[in-house]
Amino acid sequence: DIVTYIKFANQTYGEKAVLLLSRYNIKSILKRNPNPNHKEGCNFALFVKSDIYEAFEIINTNLIPNLGIESFGGNR
Numbered sequence: 001d002i003v004t005y006i007k008f009a010n011q012t013y014g015e016k017a018v019l020l021l022s023r024y025n026i027k028s029i030l031k032r033n034p035n036p037n038h039k040e041g042c043n044f045a046l047f048v049k050s051d052i053y054e055a056f057e058i059i060n061t062n063l064i065p066n067l068g069i070e071s072f073g074g075n076r
Helices: 011-023 052-061
Strands: 002-008 028-032 044-048 069-073
Touching: 002 011, 002 052, 011 028, 011 044, 011 052, 044 052, 052 069
Parallel strands: none
Antiparallel strands: 002 044, 002 069, 028 044
């Protein structure tokens, strides 16, 4: 399976995004990035239970700093 998530540089930004999305009734969970880019440090991944692109747009509209959408897994 391919896993898609929104990356954050730190836990604080990720937690702000979880709270923001909950106001839009979008369920999400913040975890350590399962596929971290070590040049960016240990970052955090936000997994969204619905449309991740809609969630990403809401996060960007509300100016919560993030490192974009990333996917991993599946056949490479």
